[in-house]
Each structure stands twice: as structure tokens, then as C-alpha cells.
Amino acid sequence: MAEDIPVRQHQDALFRQIEAYVPIRGRPIPIRPPLKEAFYRFPRHAFVSGYRRPGINWGEPVMSGDPGFLAGAYENRPLMYVDESGRTLEASSSEPAFIFHLAELLDVRPGQRVLEIGCGTGWLVALLSHLVGPEGHVTGVEINPHLHAQAARNLSAQSVTNATVLAGDGFGVCKNQSFDRLIMTASAFHLPHRLLTILESGGKAVIPIRNRGLAEEAHLLERVDDRLEARVTRLCKFVPMTGSSATGASVIHIDDDPVLNRLRSVPLSRTEMTFGQDNPGDMLRHALPLTACLSKTTPTFRAYALGPYGRGGLDIAVFGDPDSYGFGLADEARGSAAVWHKGIVSAYGTPHCASDLAEKVQRWIEAGRPSGFAFGLTITAGDAAPPEDHMMGVYREDRGDLAFWWYIRPPEQRI
Ligand SMILES: C[S@@+](CC[C@H](N)C(=O)[O-])C[C@H]1O[C@@H](n2cnc3c(N)ncnc32)[C@H](O)[C@@H]1O
Known part of the structure; x- marks a missing residue:
């Protein structure tokens, strides 16, 4: 797309792709009006000052004001953040259509308290702040100080008053708080015990989980008593968590x-x-x-x-x-x-x-070559009793202080 096209046209083109998004496995979800409003209220390009397109030949960094910057910012693909010197960071503005899909799965409502771990330069924090409205609040956490500073600046420039961004390492930052919703946009192998209590009862979380090997899935989890139950699973690929939730050796x-x-x-x-x-x-x-x-x-x-x-x-x-x-x-x-x-x-x-x-x-x-999409998951404390049995058995995997209980969902429950 040419650079002299108004922002609105770039947004329209990207939004059409977001609306048309179909996950690799699983059902599409319609984007509801509040998220659409948020998309137009907070332009993506205002949250990326420079990027590289991921790929085999990543090419030169594209900085704000460069030819092609706007067009690239409105492509439906992840953009690797770069710092002022053009150095690529291990962080990206995620693929919009997938992030919108996950945001709809999370089902954020007005008045809720939402936590985003790995908030980068703050675009999703801004979008979520629109969904929770003036009575709600969004907290973003970002480990990279350079990106955290940008997120704080971007949110202030966009006059967002119901969101806070904290610099620091994942779950450790919000020690005594609990939330109605949680989304992580970097994937973890080990998760802390705190995961079991950070949500209010009935609260929901979207968490990308790494496995041994290269496969990765994002699960929509719901807190039920002291455990988390996966309701929906999506195949995904996120950058790995760093800090105390660092991936460990998946390969x-x-x-x-x-x-x-x-x-x-x-x-x-x-x-x-x-x-x-x-x-x-x-x-x-x-x-x-x-x-x-x-x-x-x-x-x-x-x-x-x-x-x-x-x-x-x-x-x-x-x-x-x-x-x-x-x-x-x-x-x-x-x-x-x-x-x-x-x-x-x-x-x-x-x-x-x-x-x-x-x-x-x-x-x-x-068994029909099931992928990670076929698996349900219950997460409990490591010393908790096993959850209910499933027809095709339950497989326990110990991950730090937590036990992951995997089971194969019957095809009709793979949504
Ligand atoms: C894929 S980027 C997502 C950026 C933004 N949320 C988005 O969707 O466009 C993942 C972010 O997670 C951050 N991150 C990685 N490990 C983290 C940790 N332990 N605590 C907080 N942030 C972390 C990275 O620095 C990076 O900015």
C-alpha cells in the first residue's frame, strides 16, 4: 500500500483481515463492537516506533517516518521491535488478527481488572483499557525497560487513564493483587504457583504454554476452586518468556x-x-x-x-x-x-x-494424528489430588511447583 494513503484506509484493510481470521485449528470468533471501537481508537502505528518484519531475510529496520512505515505497521503480521539503533529486541508487536482472537476468547467486560504480562509497547493494554471502561483497570507488566518506557509514553500520549504499566518480571510484580482476567503474550514452560491464585474465582486467563519440543499452545483457562481448567486451546508461536519464567530447554x-x-x-x-x-x-x-x-x-x-x-x-x-x-x-x-x-x-x-x-x-x-489442539489441560498445585478422570486417560507432567494434567478431548469438544 502506498504511504500517502490515510491511516483510516490502512486500518480498514487490517480490520477486514482481523474479522476474517480463522485459527489454524478451532472456530473463528466474531469481533464484537467494543473491540472494533478500540481498534480504531488506538492506531497500531502509534505503538511501534520501529520494527523489522520477521522472516528468513529480515531486512533493514523500518523506523517511524521511513517510507513504507505505515503500510508495514498495518500488515497482519508480527513486527519485531527494534531499539533506536536498529538492534532487534526479543519482543514483537504480535500478529493483530491472532491477538484480537485471543482478546475475544478472554471475554473482557466493563469494570474488570485485567493483567497483561509482556505488554511490550502497550498496544494491547490500550485496547483492553477500552473494553474495561472507566470503572475497570488494566495493569501491564514488561520486563524490558526500554519497551516499558515506551509503553508508559504511548499510553500517556493516547490519554489512557485507566491503565498502569509496571516494569518487572512477570507474576512477581503484582504480589498481592488479584484479577478478573489475565493475558500473557510471551510463552512460558515453567509457571509459578502464584498462577493458581492470581485470578478471582471464575476468572479467565489466556496463557501460551511451551512444551518440550517446538509445539506450543495458548490455552484459555478458567479458575475453578484452586485449579485452572482449559476451556479452549489454540496452536500458537510466541516469543519466549525471559526472567524467572524463562523457558528452560524445550529443545x-x-x-x-x-x-x-x-x-x-x-x-x-x-x-x-x-x-x-x-x-x-x-x-x-x-x-x-x-x-x-x-x-x-x-x-x-x-x-x-x-x-x-x-x-x-x-x-x-x-x-x-x-x-x-x-x-x-x-x-x-x-x-x-x-x-x-x-x-x-x-x-x-x-x-x-x-x-x-x-x-x-x-x-x-x-488416533487421527492429534496435535496440541486436541489436548485439554487442568493445572493444579504439585501436591493436589488428581482431577477427574477423562475417557482417554490423564497424563501428569510436573512443572516446577505445578502439576499439568493433560487429556485428549473428544473431537466434538475441540472448539
Ligand atoms: C510478543 S511480545 C508482546 C508485546 C505486546 N503484548 C503485543 O502483543 O504486541 C512479548 C513481550 O513479553 C515481554 N516479556 C518476556 N518475558 C517477560 C517477563 N518475565 N515479564 C514481563 N514481560 C516479559 C517481552 O519483553 C516482550 O515485550
């Missing part, structure tokens, strides 16, 4: 797995495992839902980076590259490991892991 380098290192001197067999595709590149697409499933159901599951990647915060770079991504099972107690890489499973030590992996892949295929 580990193959040379850094102590179990595998001990067993590699005892190679056992090499077997083909292709999930029906000939080409390793195509297999990776199928490996994503498979590993989303294995990460929840199989404690011995590991996702591996190979080659030069995977040391110190690797993530997305590796996916799509068959040379640099693998996964497998490693079982210390049974002296067994199996690694899938480019269609071949290499077994080490005893054969348990190789046969376990083959069986689990077969069961996954028979």
Missing part, C-alpha cells in the same frame, strides 16, 4: 543429553520411521503434532537440536531444517534411548525406547 542439543551421551557407545540398531512421507522436510510438518502429543503423554520424550544450532536459546531457526531437528526417547532407568532424525530411528543401549517410540507413533496415527 536440547543432542550432545548435551547426559543419558544419550552415556548410551551412545552402545549402538543397537537403525530403523526407518517415516510417518508415510518420503522426504525428511515433509516429515517435520508431521513431527510437530506428533511431538506436541509425545511431550504431554511421554515423560521420556526429548526434542533435539543437531549441528551448530541449539546452544543457548535456539528455537525456531531449527524447525523446517531436517538436518538440525530430531526427537526421541531417553530412559535412564532402562538404559535405553532412541533418536529419530531424517526418517531413521537410531537405538542405543537396550531396545525399550525404540519399541516404545514405534508403538507410540503407531497409536498417534491410529
Whole structure:
């Protein structure tokens, strides 16, 4: 779009895409009038002073006032924030259509108290402040001081009076407060115990959760007594949380797995495992839902980076590259490991892991290849009693002080 087009036309074009948004899995949701009003009241470009478009060739940073700045700011895609010197930050203005979808799932009402963790430069805080109205309040938390300062400036420039942005690290910042709604726009592997009490009873949270491996899902969770119950699940990809909720190793380098290192001197067999595709590149697409499933159901599951990647915060770079991504099972107690890489499973030590992996892949295929979207989740304290059973079983995963109880939803409950 040309730069001399008025802002309103850029907004109209973006809003049409937001309205037409259909999630990769799950039902679309209509955007209701209050969120539409908020979209036009708070122009996206007023909340980004400079950005890079993510992609293989990220290109030059585009700063406010540069040719093409407005047009880029109204594309329906994430924009990586850059600082004044053009350095890319590990933070982005998220893809608008997806954020609006999540905001509608969150169902924010007038008068509510809402918390956003990872508020960046404040656009979503501003949008939410419109939804809660003058009787409500929005609190944004941002760990990056540069972005926090921008958020404070942007909200003030837009005359937002019912929102506060705090500088700091996630949940630690709002120690004694509770909220009706919570949204996180960075994804976490470990979440603090505080998550169980930060919401009022019946309160709702949208939380992007990382798994072991590259699959990630955002869950709409509702507080029921002392637990959180997932109501809706969406496939997603957010930047990782930093600070005390930092991701940890969702993918580990193959040379850094102590179990595998001990067993590699005892190679056992090499077997083909292709999930029906000939080409390793195509297999990776199928490996994503498979590993989303294995990460929840199989404690011995590991996702591996190979080659030069995977040391110190690797993530997305590796996916799509068959040379640099693998996964497998490693079982210390049974002296067994199996690694899938480019269609071949290499077994080490005893054969348990190789046969376990083959069986689990077969069961996954028979179950219709469920992705992370098929999974429901209950989060409790680590020492709480298990939640109700589900037809196809419940899988416990310990994450710090919390227990995650995963289960496969029947197809009609996957909304
Ligand atoms: C994808 S950006 C989202 C920005 C904005 N909410 C949006 O949707 O456009 C995620 C933000 O989370 C912030 N963040 C990461 N870890 C955090 C933490 N532990 N506490 C607070 N903010 C954090 C990052 O600095 C980044 O600005």
C-alpha cells in the first residue's frame, strides 16, 4: 500500500483481515463492537516506533517516518521491535488478527481488572483499557525497560487513564493483587504457583504454554476452586518468556543429553520411521503434532537440536531444517534411548525406547494424528489430588511447583 494513503484506509484493510481470521485449528470468533471501537481508537502505528518484519531475510529496520512505515505497521503480521539503533529486541508487536482472537476468547467486560504480562509497547493494554471502561483497570507488566518506557509514553500520549504499566518480571510484580482476567503474550514452560491464585474465582486467563519440543499452545483457562481448567486451546508461536519464567530447554542439543551421551557407545540398531512421507522436510510438518502429543503423554520424550544450532536459546531457526531437528526417547532407568532424525530411528543401549517410540507413533496415527489442539489441560498445585478422570486417560507432567494434567478431548469438544 502506498504511504500517502490515510491511516483510516490502512486500518480498514487490517480490520477486514482481523474479522476474517480463522485459527489454524478451532472456530473463528466474531469481533464484537467494543473491540472494533478500540481498534480504531488506538492506531497500531502509534505503538511501534520501529520494527523489522520477521522472516528468513529480515531486512533493514523500518523506523517511524521511513517510507513504507505505515503500510508495514498495518500488515497482519508480527513486527519485531527494534531499539533506536536498529538492534532487534526479543519482543514483537504480535500478529493483530491472532491477538484480537485471543482478546475475544478472554471475554473482557466493563469494570474488570485485567493483567497483561509482556505488554511490550502497550498496544494491547490500550485496547483492553477500552473494553474495561472507566470503572475497570488494566495493569501491564514488561520486563524490558526500554519497551516499558515506551509503553508508559504511548499510553500517556493516547490519554489512557485507566491503565498502569509496571516494569518487572512477570507474576512477581503484582504480589498481592488479584484479577478478573489475565493475558500473557510471551510463552512460558515453567509457571509459578502464584498462577493458581492470581485470578478471582471464575476468572479467565489466556496463557501460551511451551512444551518440550517446538509445539506450543495458548490455552484459555478458567479458575475453578484452586485449579485452572482449559476451556479452549489454540496452536500458537510466541516469543519466549525471559526472567524467572524463562523457558528452560524445550529443545536440547543432542550432545548435551547426559543419558544419550552415556548410551551412545552402545549402538543397537537403525530403523526407518517415516510417518508415510518420503522426504525428511515433509516429515517435520508431521513431527510437530506428533511431538506436541509425545511431550504431554511421554515423560521420556526429548526434542533435539543437531549441528551448530541449539546452544543457548535456539528455537525456531531449527524447525523446517531436517538436518538440525530430531526427537526421541531417553530412559535412564532402562538404559535405553532412541533418536529419530531424517526418517531413521537410531537405538542405543537396550531396545525399550525404540519399541516404545514405534508403538507410540503407531497409536498417534491410529488416533487421527492429534496435535496440541486436541489436548485439554487442568493445572493444579504439585501436591493436589488428581482431577477427574477423562475417557482417554490423564497424563501428569510436573512443572516446577505445578502439576499439568493433560487429556485428549473428544473431537466434538475441540472448539
Ligand atoms: C510478543 S511480545 C508482546 C508485546 C505486546 N503484548 C503485543 O502483543 O504486541 C512479548 C513481550 O513479553 C515481554 N516479556 C518476556 N518475558 C517477560 C517477563 N518475565 N515479564 C514481563 N514481560 C516479559 C517481552 O519483553 C516482550 O515485550
